[in-house]
Amino acid sequence: MQIGIVGLPYSGKTTFFQTLTETQLDPNAIQKRDANLAIVKVEDHRLDEFTEIFKPKRKVNATIEIVDIAGIQKGDAIGSSINPQFLGKAKTNDALIHVVRGFSDDSIPHPNGSINIVRDIKTLEDxxxxxxxxxxxxxxxxxxxxxxxxxxxxxxxxxxxxxxxxxxxxxxxxxxxxxxxxxxxxxxxxxxxxxAKPLLIALNLGEEDIKNAQNILNEVKKEIDWKNVIIEPFSAKIEMELMQLDAEEKNMFMSEYGLTDSALSRLVASAYKLLGLQSFFTVGEDECRAWTITNGMTAQDSAGVIHTDFYNKFIRAEVVSYKDFMTFGSFPKCKEAGVFRLEGKEYLVKDGDILHVRHG
Ligand SMILES: Nc1nc2c(ncn2[C@@H]2O[C@H](COP(=O)(O)OP(=O)(O)OP(=O)(O)O)[C@@H](O)[C@H]2O)c(=O)[nH]1
Ligand SMILES: [Mg+2]
Missing domain, CATH: 1.10.150.300 (Obg-related GTPase Ych/YyaF, coiled-coil domain)
Structure with missing residues (x-):
C-alpha cells in the first residue's frame, strides 16, 4: 500500500514527510528530484492491548509506504502548471495526501502569492x-x-x-x-x-491557528465537501517540534496547543480508513502482529497475506473477535463462552479479528 504526498511548492510536504517518518533529512537530499520513500507504522490501540496481555518477544505494527514526490524543484512551478514527471509519479500510488499551505510566513514564498486554502485545493484538483x-x-x-x-x-x-x-x-x-x-x-x-484515487487533504496550519482548527476546517468544508475526500488539519511545524521532545515534555507541549493526540497518528488512521483497509491480528508469546487487508478478503486470502503456503495449504481458521477476546480475556475462556469459532476458507475476515490459521 503506497500513499503519495502531493502539493504546491512550499506547502510543507517534505516537512510533513519528515515528521511522519521521524527522521530529519539532509537538506541537500530535500532538493533532489528523486522521491523520498518511507515505511510508516500504523498505530493501533488493539495491538497495544494484545501486547500487554501476551507480552510477546516482538510487536509488529501494520505499515504503509509514504512517498514524498519531489517532482517540483524550488522555483519550477511558481505561477505555472505542475510538471508532468511529478504527475507520472503520483499515478503509481494507491492514494494521495494533498498537503495544503495554511501557515503564513513572509520569508517563504507562496506560488500563488497569498495564503488561500480553498483556492489551492482547487488549483491542484484542476x-x-x-x-x-x-x-x-x-x-x-x-x-x-x-x-x-x-x-x-x-x-x-x-x-x-x-x-x-x-x-x-x-x-x-x-x-x-x-x-x-x-x-x-x-x-x-x-x-x-x-x-480516481482516494484523497486526504492535510491542511498545514500555522501554529497560531491550530487552536482554531475546527473553525477553519468548517469554513473550508463549506466549499470543499467532496465525495471520498477526507480533510484533516494539522501543523507540520508543531509535529516537527514534538518529534524532538521526550514523552513528558510532549504532553505539556500538546496541552499548550489543546491537542490530545499527535496529528500524525490521526492522519495515518484517516488514510487507512480512506483506503478501505482493515486489520486482523495474530497473537501469541512469540509475536503480536497486525496485518493489513482490504474489505471483502476471505480467511484463505488473509492467510495468504501471512504466507503463501498458508493460502495453498489452508484448512481452517480459528477466529475470535477483538471485542470478544477483551470481554473474556483468554482463549480458553473464549472457548467456554462459545465465541471461539472455526471458520472455513470462504469466511469474510472482519476488522479486529484474531486469526490462527490451521494449515497442512
Ligand atoms: N512557519 C512555518 N513554516 C513551515 C511550516 N511547514 C513548513 N514550513 C517551512 O516552509 C518551507 C517549505 O517547506 P517544505 O516542507 O520544504 O515544503 P515542500 O512542500 O516540500 O516544498 P517543495 O518540495 O519545494 O515543493 C521550509 O522552510 C519549512 O521549514 C509550518 O507549518 N510553519
Ligand atoms: Mg519538498
Whole structure:
C-alpha cells in the first residue's frame, strides 16, 4: 500500500514527510528530484492491548509506504502548471495526501502569492483533472485509429468507457465522483487516473491557528465537501517540534496547543480508513502482529497475506473477535463462552479479528 504526498511548492510536504517518518533529512537530499520513500507504522490501540496481555518477544505494527514526490524543484512551478514527471509519479500510488499551505510566513514564498486554502485545493484538483483529461483524449485518439484499422470489439468497448470518462472530466469533475460500471475496473487498474484515487487533504496550519482548527476546517468544508475526500488539519511545524521532545515534555507541549493526540497518528488512521483497509491480528508469546487487508478478503486470502503456503495449504481458521477476546480475556475462556469459532476458507475476515490459521 503506497500513499503519495502531493502539493504546491512550499506547502510543507517534505516537512510533513519528515515528521511522519521521524527522521530529519539532509537538506541537500530535500532538493533532489528523486522521491523520498518511507515505511510508516500504523498505530493501533488493539495491538497495544494484545501486547500487554501476551507480552510477546516482538510487536509488529501494520505499515504503509509514504512517498514524498519531489517532482517540483524550488522555483519550477511558481505561477505555472505542475510538471508532468511529478504527475507520472503520483499515478503509481494507491492514494494521495494533498498537503495544503495554511501557515503564513513572509520569508517563504507562496506560488500563488497569498495564503488561500480553498483556492489551492482547487488549483491542484484542476491540474489533476487536466492531466486525466489529457490522458483520456490521447487514449481516444489511439482507439479511433485502432478501430479504423480493424474493428476490434475490445477497442470499441473501451472507447465507450473513455467517452464517458471524458464527458465527466470535461464538466470539471474528478473521476472520484464517477460511478464506474464493473467493466471499467480493468481500465481503472491499468490507467490509474489521478482523480480516481482516494484523497486526504492535510491542511498545514500555522501554529497560531491550530487552536482554531475546527473553525477553519468548517469554513473550508463549506466549499470543499467532496465525495471520498477526507480533510484533516494539522501543523507540520508543531509535529516537527514534538518529534524532538521526550514523552513528558510532549504532553505539556500538546496541552499548550489543546491537542490530545499527535496529528500524525490521526492522519495515518484517516488514510487507512480512506483506503478501505482493515486489520486482523495474530497473537501469541512469540509475536503480536497486525496485518493489513482490504474489505471483502476471505480467511484463505488473509492467510495468504501471512504466507503463501498458508493460502495453498489452508484448512481452517480459528477466529475470535477483538471485542470478544477483551470481554473474556483468554482463549480458553473464549472457548467456554462459545465465541471461539472455526471458520472455513470462504469466511469474510472482519476488522479486529484474531486469526490462527490451521494449515497442512
Ligand atoms: N512557519 C512555518 N513554516 C513551515 C511550516 N511547514 C513548513 N514550513 C517551512 O516552509 C518551507 C517549505 O517547506 P517544505 O516542507 O520544504 O515544503 P515542500 O512542500 O516540500 O516544498 P517543495 O518540495 O519545494 O515543493 C521550509 O522552510 C519549512 O521549514 C509550518 O507549518 N510553519
Ligand atoms: Mg519538498
Amino acid at each position: 491540474e489533476f483533472i487536466f492531466s486525466d483529461l489529457a490522458f483520456v483524449e490521447n487514449r481516444l485518439e489511439k482507439l479511433d485509429k485502432d478501430i479504423q484499422k480493424s474493428k476490434k470489439d475490445e477497442a470499441i468497448r473501451e472507447r465507450e468507457s473513455m467517452l464517458k470518462w471524458n464527458e465527466h472530466l470535461q464538466e470539471g469533475a474528478p473521476l472520484r465522483t464517477y460511478d464506474f460500471p464493473a467493466e471499467d475496473s480493468k481500465y481503472l487498474k491499468n490507467y490509474q487516473p489521478l482523480t
